[in-house]
Amino acid sequence: MAKRKRKSATEAQALTHGPVLLRWSQHVPSTDVQDPLGLALRGSGRLATLLMFCVTSITPRARYFSFIPWCVYDWQRREKGRSPAVGLRDAIITREKALVLGSVAHHDGKACVGGALVGSDALIAWFHKSQSEAELKKLPFAKYPAVGAYINSLVNLGFFLETAGAADSDDEEDAVPVAFDDLELSPLGTRLAEAYDEVVGQLTAVRELADPRARVSMRSLREFGKRGGFCELASPASRDRSVLRDIFFSRPGTGDKSHRVRKESLLLILELSRQLSVLDVRVGDSAFSSAVYFDQVVTEAGTTVDILWPPALADIKSRWRMFYFHHYMSVALEGMFAWMVAQASAQGLAGVSIDELIATLDEAAANRFASESCGGPASRWFGRSTPAMFFAMQSGGGTELNALTSRALDKELRASHKCAEDQLESILRLKEHSESQTGLAASLLLLGVTLARYTQWDEGPYGRWLAQAARDPYVDLVPPVLTRALSRRLDNWWTQPWNEIGRFVLSRYVVQQHQSMSYEKTAAGDRCLLQVEGSRIIASGSYDRIGMGNPRLRSALRILSDLALLRETTDGATRLTGDGTRLLDDELSKLADQ
Ligand SMILES: [Zn+2]
Secondary structure (H helix, E strand, O other), rough: OOOOOOOOOHHHHHHHHHHOOOOOOOOOOOHHHHOOOOOOOHHHHHHHHOOOOOOOOOOOOOOOOOOHHHHHHHHHOOOOOOOOOOOOOHHHHHHHHHHHHHHHHHOOOOOOOOOOOOOOHHHHHHOOOOOOOEHHHOOOOOOOOHHHHHHHHHOOOOOOOOOOOOOOOOOOOOOOOOHHHOOEHHHHHHHHHHHHHHHHOOOOOHHHHOOOOEEOOOOOOOHHHHHHHHHHHHOOOHHHHHHHHHOOOOOOOOOOOOHHHHHHHHHHHHHHHHHHHHHHHHHHHHHHHHHHOOOOEEEEOOOOOOOOOOOHHHHHHHEEEEEEEEHHHHHHHHHHHHHHHHHHOOOOHEEEEEEEHHHHHHHHOHHHHHHHHOOOOOOOOOOOOHHHHHHHHOOOOOOOHHHHHHHHHHHHOOOOOOHHHHHHHHHOOOHHHHOOOOOOHHHHHHHHHHHHHHHHOOOOOOHHHHOOOOOOOOOOOOOHHHHHHHHHHOHHHOOOOHHHHHHHHOOOOHHHHHHHHHHOOOOOOOOOOOOOOOEEEEOOOOOOOOOOOOHHHHHHHHHHHHOOOOEEEOOOOOOOHHHHHHHHHHHHHHHHHH
């Protein structure tokens, strides 16, 4: 596969270690800077690909997975080889337009509930012109039709025979153009297409849209939307629904490891929804992360609920826990980045030095924050204290950070403890974080608690699984890489002052990392928000998008609802449906038997 070529670590190193003498001619708009430390692309993104293969952040609607194979099927039957020739890609887009417009008509001019379809906006505006007929080829549509987003996942799910352009990654970043006209449906793809065709194949709209002029009456489009639409998949009359369930849950019994891992991730979501059903809690980013990380969920009313995972899901739960170790480390480092950019920007061209930034750790505000909000000992010198001193109460007071200390801390700092990761994350996500005098202290504490809690896993199989996400340990930062680098650089970092930890992390993993990343993306480094001149760091603009979270989870939840395994109640709670309960029980007992 021809992946987009990226510079090697040595090249990046050569670039960042040389004298960096950039002069800005204009300020970089901060909206242009994404993933400033590479933590999403090179960490979360890779882990999410392993955990939720084929359910990407841009593929949230289940029915596209049967609709697009059907487009190929219908094109082959009605249009392929016709003169003048109609290419497959154009044929799919014509059908996409028909279905989206049909769905808008079916919903009386509104977008689908639970996620508008790609291209809805343009077609809603057109719909309100009240035409009786649509000339599909001339209709306005999305710049990027849905087929482009879904195609890699469809290839990876085995809907096509292996031909040119086969993808081995479902990551949107690695997307490779697929040679459309060579696509041939596999037996599985055909089964799915035929199931969808049973629902829509006889409709007038389907016949009319394949005509060279592709003029379709609104009346028949509305019928197409009513039968073949995305919300309508939930109905038992949708023949493709059971085929899709089998595929997402890898139930033809085939599928390699990545498909089985996805199945287990989906079961994990269903199981959590079952346990939270009784409490009327919505399953989203925060409940899911807390449940896999702490085995606890805290409700809006402040009640802590213990989650008891079935043994069959212990493995997948631990992998997701590793994902969130990376997540919290990312929030800490990006929190430092955002804070540093704000502090340096405020000083204009004079900039700031690392020493000045570190000095904030011993100021009154940081001391107050550390002792009051985190329950640490009242100290006049937070920066001069060490993690071992700071967490002495929670970790058993050991001067060595090992599995024992790590487990003690893990047991003590549960969900919503003032010094636990979820609470520190919400502080770092507050708007005032980057302006605040305690920004560095809060970010450092989050980093410290995350890495200390992670330590018990470091030597085991899950730590190794997490470590393999780093292909290039110079620029790919995941918790095992940082833990080792800290130990190498600072010996036993647990007993080193926060000042020293902060100094190393800021210079190596914030400033230098950001510079490496901006050169990776553009040779000119013009996505760089920080400029280093001697000991001064100069910045302009701001950065406020801390931590990418878990965008694939949102797609998975949508897909499970589309498949009628989950439903959201009117007051926003997530419930398992009867079918969801049966499927979950069935799959859990199969897993337990393995
Ligand atoms: Zn709909």
